[in-house]
Amino acid sequence: MTRNKILIAVAVVLVGAAVAAANIYYRRDRGVQIATEAIRARDLEAIVSASGKIQPKRQVNISANTMGKVTRLAVEEGQRVKAGQFLLEIDPRSLSGQLERGEASVAAARSSLQQSRTSVEQAKAYVDLAHQSLQRQKDLWKDGLTTKESLERAENELAIREADLRARTQDIETREQQIKQEAASLATTRYNLNQVMISAPMDGLVTRRNIEEGETAVVGTMNNAGTVLLTIADMSVLEAEIEVDETDIPNVSLGQIAKVTIDAVPNREFKGHVTEIANSPIQTTNNSSGQRQATTFKVVVMIDEAVPDVRPGFTCTAEITTATRKSVVAVPIQALTVRDLLFTDAGTLVREPPPRRRRSAEEQATAARVETPAGHERKETEGVFLFKDGKSVFTPLKTGVAGEQYFEVTEGLKAGDQVITGPFASVRELADGETVRLQPSTTSRASRSSQ
Numbered sequence: 014m015t016r017n018k019i020l021i022a023v024a025v026v027l028v029g030a031a032v033a034a035a036n037i038y039y040r041r042d043r044g045v046q047i048a049t050e051a052i053r054a055r056d057l058e059a060i061v062s063a064s065g066k067i068q069p070k071r072q073v074n075i076s077a078n079t080m081g082k083v084t085r086l087a088v089e090e091g092q093r094v095k096a097g098q099f100l101l102e103i104d105p106r107s108l109s110g111q112l113e114r115g116e117a118s119v120a121a122a123r124s125s126l127q128q129s130r131t132s133v134e135q136a137k138a139y140v141d142l143a144h145q146s147l148q149r150q151k152d153l154w155k156d157g158l159t160t161k162e163s164l165e166r167a168e169n170e171l172a173i174r175e176a177d178l179r180a181r182t183q184d185i186e187t188r189e190q191q192i193k194q195e196a197a198s199l200a201t202t203r204y205n206l207n208q209v210m211i212s213a214p215m216d217g218l219v220t221r222r223n224i225e226e227g228e229t230a231v232v233g234t235m236n237n238a239g240t241v242l243l244t245i246a247d248m249s250v251l252e253a254e255i256e257v258d259e260t261d262i263p264n265v266s267l268g269q270i271a272k273v274t275i276d277a278v279p280n281r282e283f284k285g286h287v288t289e290i291a292n293s294p295i296q297t298t299n300n301s302s303g304q305r306q307a308t309t310f311k312v313v314v315m316i317d318e319a320v321p322d323v324r325p326g327f328t329c330t331a332e333i334t335t336a337t338r339k340s341v342v343a344v345p346i347q348a349l350t351v352r353d354l355l356f357t358d359a360g361t362l363v364r365e366p367p368p369r370r371r372r373s374a375e376e377q378a379t380a381a382r383v384e385t386p387a388g389h390e391r392k393e394t395e396g397v398f399l400f401k402d403g404k405s406v407f408t409p410l411k412t413g414v415a416g417e418q419y420f421e422v423t424e425g426l427k428a429g430d431q432v433i434t435g436p437f438a439s440v441r442e443l444a445d446g447e448t449v450r451l452q453p454s455t456t457s458r459a460s461r462s463s464q
Contacts, residue, residue, distance in 0.1 A: 044448035049400045053428050054151060057416035058369040059336040063312065065255030067327040069274060070315065072246035072391060073215065076335055077230035078208040086226040088243070090445055094213040096124050100243060101211040103230055112206055115199035122195050125357040126188035133185060136178040145170035217245040248326055248430060251316045253285065255331045256295060256309040264292055264335040271314045271333040275323065289313035336414045343419035344410070348434045350396045350441065352407055358388050362409065367444040396425065397444055398433040398452075405433060406447035 032167040088094060147167040153159035221244035224230060231240045253273045257265060271285045290312040312332045355363040385391050407460040410425025425434070433440060434451070443449070 014353055031260045038174050038316060044403065044450040045405075045439050045443065046171075046436075046452045047400065047405070047433045047439055047443075048452050049451045050348070050434045051343060052344060052422075052430040052432055053277050054340040055419055057338040057341060057343055057418075057419060057421055058334050059258060059264065059338055059414045059416065061259075061261040061333045061335050062330060063255040063257045063333075064328065064330045065107045065253055065317075066310050066325075067320075067323060067329050068252050068254050068325055069217075069220075069246035069248050070250040070252050071215070071323070072217070072244060073243045074239055075100070075211060075214070075243040076246065077103060077211075077232055079108065079211065080232045081105075081107060081204045082229050083224055083226050083242075087223065088219050088222070090219055090222040092219045094217060094219060094245065096215050098213045100211045100213055101224070102211070102344075105206055105209045108202060108206040108209065110275070111418050112199070112204045115195065115202045116266075119192065119195045119199055122188065122192040123409075124193060126185065129181060129185045129188050133178065133181045136174065136181045140171070140174040142169070143174040147171050190234045199352060203236065211242070211246060215245065219248045220246045238250070248320075248323065248325075251320055251323060252288070253314040253316060253329045253331045255312050255314065255329070257312045259294070259308040259310065261335075262290070265312055266335075269333050269335060271312060271331045273316055273329055275320065276328045276330075278320065278327075281414070283316050283318045284317045285314040285331065285366060287312060288307050288315045309405045338414050338421050341413070342422040343416070344397055344412075344422050344426060344432060345419055345434050346415075347437065348432045348440065349395060350397065350443075351393050351395050353391050354394045354407070354409075354445070355385065355389055358390070363389065364445055367447040398440065398445075400431040400433055400449065403448060403450065405443050405445065405449045407451055 056236050076137075081103040083101055086376075087099050087101060096101070106129045147164075147170070150159055150164045150167040152166050154161075195287045221241070223240065224242045230242060265287060267287055267290065269287045271287060273283045275280070275283070289312065294308045294310055297306050312331075312333075314333070355365060357363060394409045395412070396407055398405040399408050400406075408425055413421035413423045415421070433443065
């Protein structure tokens with residue numbers, strides 16, 4: 014064998030050994046790369062956010078109390094009005110005719126009553142005459158100067174006159190009731206006549222005008238709503254009517270502080286507070302698709318500040334502060350995870366050796382068939398992974414108020430603990446006791462922060 018061939022063979026062997034060594038180096042378990050964050054005390058706010066509409070606290074829909082054509086209309090939509098200001102008039106001619114007929118009916122009823130009273134006086138006179146005639150017949154009958162027939166005729170005449178007096182007296186009561194009926198009808202007509210002139214019930218803004226001069230206003234009935242002619246709203250006190258999901262409504266209570274943003278008024282927040290919480294959910298129309306619709310409840314937030322250039326119906330979003338915590342231990346939301354852990358009957362956590370990440374299908378099947386030891390139980394537990402001595406240590410914890418990015422920790426962590434926060438896939442697949450290593454970016458940040 015020549016010298017060159019020997020050198021080539023040696024070189025091939027060295028290259029093969031290097032490749033094999035490299036494969037062994039890179040295939041060894043160097044640990045999962047992770048990012049961490051140090052636990053510290055924070056101020057937290059639990060927020061319930063919901064959208065809705067801006068509405069005035071007080072608004073009045075003005076409808077017609079009498080049917081007729083609108084003959085005068087004195088306001089425009091968007092106009093400000095004062096209490097008592099004239100708004101519109103409905104044609105009064107029909108009601109004026111009814112008023113005249115009503116006054117004539119009352120006068121006729123009073124005249125009939127006077128005639129009935131005169132008839133009663135006349136009937137009383139006839140009764141007195143009948144009494145006198147009967148008395149004479151009785152005196153004559155004692156002296157034997159009249160007949161039995163004449164006496165009975167006088168008695169019958171008195172009975173007839175008394176019955177006629179009672180009838181005429183009853184007729185007076187009937188006439189009096191008729192006068193009351195006609196007077197009530199006349200009062201109703203006068204009231205309706207006064208209603209043809211409609212005035213503003215309060216100071217406010219005409220937010221809607223549904224009628225034009227010359228159109229006919231329709232009075233509502235039991236089964237048919239009447240015409241809403243105008244809507245006047247008091248825009249000095251505004252409310253945000255929002256729809257809160259059923260999962261959030263137990264956390265909302267009266268008086269809680271809120272921040273309201275209005276889409277039409279950008280870059281501004283308005284302070285408010287909760288004034289009303291509905292007990293019944295908002296009714297929704299039938300869903301033809303058969304899908305379950307979200308259940309929401311109406312919550313009213315009164316806005317405590319003046320809102321410029323606002324109109325009813327503006328879209329808004331309210332953020333209600335349902336709870337606050339000052340200087341409490343807080344954990345990032347992304348660090349929380351759930352694991353199926355083994356516990357003793359006394360509630361002590363049993364730390365099992367972590368599984369190898371590269372397992373054959375047979376090994377995975379065997380691990381899945383492992384039975385729970387006697388005197389132990391497995392249960393899903395919420396917690397976080399701590400970074401300790403190059404290992405991930407699962408720590409159960411209890412949480413309280415949920416902020417936007419952090420949860421309050423009531424039990425399980427203390428300030429200074431290093432919590433594994435990512436990457437998301439690593440946190441999701443991480444096991445208790447598994448070897449981990451910090452990402453280079455995390456290591457460099459930690460070294461910079463310690464300098």
